[in-house]
Structures are given as structure tokens and as C-alpha cells.
Amino acid sequence: MTLFKLYPLIQALIIVIFFIRPIRCSLKTKLIISAILLVGTFKLYVFIFTGGNAMDPKLSRISTMFLSCLYFSSLMVLMLTIFRMSINGLYKALRRNISKFIINPHSLRYALLSVIVSLLLGTVSVYNGFKPAALCSYTVNIDTLSPLADGMRIIHLSDLHISAPTTEEEIEDIVKEVNKRNVEIIVITGDLVDGDVDSLKKKTDILFKLKAKYGVYAVSGNHEFYSGYDSWIKYFNKGGIRFLENESVTISDNDYPLLNICGITDATAYKYSDKKADIPTAIKNVDSDAPVIFLTHQPKVADELSAISDLTLAGHTHGGLFPVLKSLVAAANHGYVSGFYTIGKEKMIVSNGTRIWAGIPLRLKTPAQIIEITLKRTNSF
Incomplete structure (x- = not known):
């Protein structure tokens, strides 16, 4: 025991x-x-x-x-x-x-x-x-952003923790709220599920209704490794949610590079499988003419990305859950627990999570979030 x-x-x-x-x-x-x-x-x-x-x-x-x-x-x-x-x-x-x-x-x-x-x-x-997520908006300025990407919007979801207590209506509501924003890119920064594919398929199938001009991208969280990592990654990729596990994709408009979206396997993956987070592999195919948007489940990785990433998106912390615990969660994540941070040229947004883990479903002053990010050129008018 x-x-x-x-x-x-x-x-x-x-x-x-x-x-x-x-x-x-x-x-x-x-x-x-x-x-x-x-x-x-x-x-x-x-x-x-x-x-x-x-x-x-x-x-x-x-x-x-x-x-x-x-x-x-x-x-x-x-x-x-x-x-x-x-x-x-x-x-x-x-x-x-x-x-x-x-x-x-x-x-x-x-x-x-x-x-x-x-x-x-x-x-x-x-x-x-268990309250529905609130919409939270950020505008992020990036020096190297192309004029063609000026004003591009990204929806950031994280920590959906779909499990037995989750209702289909909850997931439907999240998908409807996201789709009505009509954004260019949707990203999910880990911990999508708690359970196996056979048990949760009816609920997780709803996520395949998410729509964005340039696609839906995700990375694994630690809970994917508790729930059958290989099965889930195969399932989500087949359904149209592309997992970036130590890899990148370049978003282009008529062959003109707009953004690189990079993602790494969860930082604790090595404890549960032969997989591990590998930043050099994740960025080896990026287009140097476009900014880097980096997806990671755990925000403490941000310190290793300060010279690489223009915008890092993370989750994992659930915003610290409640005030007393928030300081401890921050300490365990290099001080990053909720909201917007600047680390050198890198900007980072840490989500409070779009839902809550049923193991500790508690929130005080840390509302669940659907985050909408608008990218702007620093000198755009």
C-alpha cells in the first residue's frame, strides 16, 4: 500500500x-x-x-x-x-x-x-x-509577427479532465462556446482525460466538433499517462486533434509562414513510459521566419524556453485551486501558477484549467477558463 x-x-x-x-x-x-x-x-x-x-x-x-x-x-x-x-x-x-x-x-x-x-x-x-468556464481574453504583442498574422486569435483550453462524473452537456457547452468565437487556432495543453478510451469515447467524441481555420492542436499532460497514453494519442489524432509530442507544425498562408506551433510530451512522461520531453527535437523543424508558439502541460518548462518561444501556453496548476494552496503550487512550478508572465522575450499564459479534476474538484478565487488570445504586431496600428 x-x-x-x-x-x-x-x-x-x-x-x-x-x-x-x-x-x-x-x-x-x-x-x-x-x-x-x-x-x-x-x-x-x-x-x-x-x-x-x-x-x-x-x-x-x-x-x-x-x-x-x-x-x-x-x-x-x-x-x-x-x-x-x-x-x-x-x-x-x-x-x-x-x-x-x-x-x-x-x-x-x-x-x-x-x-x-x-x-x-x-x-x-x-x-x-464544477461551474462552467469563464471566457478570459489576452492580447499578446510579438515583435516578429507577420502582418498577415496580425489579429490572429487562438483559443487555449487545458485540463479538461473528462471522466465518469463529466456530463456530455458540459463538453457540448465548451465546444459551442469555443466554436462561436470562430478563431484561427485551438490548442489544448494536456490532461484531457481520466479513464480509458472505451469508457469515455462517447464524451470525448464531442471534442472532434471543435473547429478552427488552421486546426486543433494538443500536447499530453501527466494524466494521459495514467489513462493509457498510446491509445489516447492514437484516438485523438485519428479524430482530428493533432498531438504535438516533441514536434512542430508551421501554419502558413499561401506558403507564407505565419506561426510555428511546437509541443512537448509531458515533463513527467519518463516516469511512466519510454517517452520523455525533448525540446531540441520539438523545434528542429521550425521555420525561422515565423514566431514560435510553444505548448507544454507544465509551466515550469518555461525557463528552458526563454530564448526559443515567443508565446508559451501551459496548464497543470489549476490556478492553485484556492489561496492557501496557491503559494505551494507556485513554488512547485518555478513560481508560475496562473495568468500572464514575461520571461525575457518569452511571454507565457498559464491557464486555470477549463474544467476540474474529479479527484480534487475545488476552486476558491480561481475560476475555470476558456482563454482567447489575440496576437498583435508590436508596432501595428
């Missing part, structure tokens, strides 16, 4: 021993609080029991949302408990008296307030997680 599978048990023990046990109340009340918090804590085990896993839950949308509300609530209680223990421990040390504390661990009022606040935050976060 991996540490990942043991984590829910560790979380449950901390909640029971340090949050529930000290409360001065009836056994019935403790059992009710325990039921609320522990069902959510053991969400991973419920996924496994029902034939799924954290990456690919085999549950309906409503069941997933319900369990996730309870999960986030229990996680908030865990964080509040650790905070309380830290504050009280520091206070005891300063006062040199182990009987002193600032936050009373025996208080039923404090316990109930913690549970209620956590449930409210959990419900709001999961509701936000």
Missing part, C-alpha cells in the same frame, strides 16, 4: 484523536461529527470500493460532488486542528504551563463552528469547481 493510499487513514486518526476525542459532549454528538468528517476523509477508499481510483472515479457527478464537499470539509477541520495545536503549543511554551491554551480543544461550540464553517467552504469550493 502506497503512502497516498495510507494518507486518508492518517488524516482520520489526527481528526479523531486531536479534534473529536477532546470535545466535552455526549457520545452521540461525537459520533455524528465523526460520521460527517470521516466519510469525506475516506473518499479515496470509496472510489476504490466502487471500482475507480483517485484519478478515475467511477461515480456519478452528484455522488462525486457530495463526497468532495465532505472531503474538503474534513480537510479544513484537519488544517484548523493543526493550527489550533500549533497556537496552543507555542502559548504553552511561552507561559511554561501545559494547562494553558488560547483555543479551547474541549469546547463543543468551537468544534461545531469549525465543522459548520468547513462544510460551508467545502460546498462553495466544490460548487465553484
Whole structure:
């Protein structure tokens, strides 16, 4: 059993021993609080029991949302408990008296307030997680952009995470919203799916309705490698979504090069297969007369592209999900977590994701996004 599978048990023990046990109340009340918090804590085990896993839950949308509300609530209680223990421990040390504390661990009022606040935050976060993506627009200036490409528009999707809880209506709505923009290029920066082709084909087939003048391009994310990489890449390429795995394509107008679109295999691919991200191979066929648009799932790769890419598009971070976690996600991705960045000549846009991963479907102040990018010549008028 991996540490990942043991984590829910560790979380449950901390909640029971340090949050529930000290409360001065009836056994019935403790059992009710325990039921609320522990069902959510053991969400991973419920996924496994029902034939799924954290990456690919085999549950309906409503069941997933319900369990996730309870999960986030229990996680908030865990964080509040650790905070309380830290504050009280520091206070005891300063006062040199182990009987002193600032936050009373025996208080039923404090316990109930913690549970209620956590449930409210959990419900709001999961509701936000499943909300439709909002349109987000950027204008990006590129010095070397051809006059013929001035004003060209790109739709950037990322982290669709199509899985059992996803409805066909959700994907239809995304496709309709994108197609009505009537853009020249559509790109998808990884984590399209959580599950196998046979299980998700009816939903993912909808993506083949995406339309753009110069085509739809994508790169793999880490979740493709959890879900059967080779099968998915073959399936999407056959359906008209071209995956750029360490390769490039030049977009031309009457043989005049407008843009190079380059893409690399996900940075963690080497852990799961014989494939690996290879930037030199990805750029070896680019046309030097046209700017480079680089697709990568993980934004931390941007530092290696600062002398290569004019515009890098990435996802993976989900915008950090919520404020406290956002700093940790940023630190794990070289500081890149959400929005627009400039790294030398390179500009980068990191998407919050177009949908949400069912394993942690939480959002606070990090809305899902469909990003529309307008390319402009720096000196165009």
C-alpha cells in the first residue's frame, strides 16, 4: 500500500484523536461529527470500493460532488486542528504551563463552528469547481509577427479532465462556446482525460466538433499517462486533434509562414513510459521566419524556453485551486501558477484549467477558463 493510499487513514486518526476525542459532549454528538468528517476523509477508499481510483472515479457527478464537499470539509477541520495545536503549543511554551491554551480543544461550540464553517467552504469550493468556464481574453504583442498574422486569435483550453462524473452537456457547452468565437487556432495543453478510451469515447467524441481555420492542436499532460497514453494519442489524432509530442507544425498562408506551433510530451512522461520531453527535437523543424508558439502541460518548462518561444501556453496548476494552496503550487512550478508572465522575450499564459479534476474538484478565487488570445504586431496600428 502506497503512502497516498495510507494518507486518508492518517488524516482520520489526527481528526479523531486531536479534534473529536477532546470535545466535552455526549457520545452521540461525537459520533455524528465523526460520521460527517470521516466519510469525506475516506473518499479515496470509496472510489476504490466502487471500482475507480483517485484519478478515475467511477461515480456519478452528484455522488462525486457530495463526497468532495465532505472531503474538503474534513480537510479544513484537519488544517484548523493543526493550527489550533500549533497556537496552543507555542502559548504553552511561552507561559511554561501545559494547562494553558488560547483555543479551547474541549469546547463543543468551537468544534461545531469549525465543522459548520468547513462544510460551508467545502460546498462553495466544490460548487465553484464544477461551474462552467469563464471566457478570459489576452492580447499578446510579438515583435516578429507577420502582418498577415496580425489579429490572429487562438483559443487555449487545458485540463479538461473528462471522466465518469463529466456530463456530455458540459463538453457540448465548451465546444459551442469555443466554436462561436470562430478563431484561427485551438490548442489544448494536456490532461484531457481520466479513464480509458472505451469508457469515455462517447464524451470525448464531442471534442472532434471543435473547429478552427488552421486546426486543433494538443500536447499530453501527466494524466494521459495514467489513462493509457498510446491509445489516447492514437484516438485523438485519428479524430482530428493533432498531438504535438516533441514536434512542430508551421501554419502558413499561401506558403507564407505565419506561426510555428511546437509541443512537448509531458515533463513527467519518463516516469511512466519510454517517452520523455525533448525540446531540441520539438523545434528542429521550425521555420525561422515565423514566431514560435510553444505548448507544454507544465509551466515550469518555461525557463528552458526563454530564448526559443515567443508565446508559451501551459496548464497543470489549476490556478492553485484556492489561496492557501496557491503559494505551494507556485513554488512547485518555478513560481508560475496562473495568468500572464514575461520571461525575457518569452511571454507565457498559464491557464486555470477549463474544467476540474474529479479527484480534487475545488476552486476558491480561481475560476475555470476558456482563454482567447489575440496576437498583435508590436508596432501595428
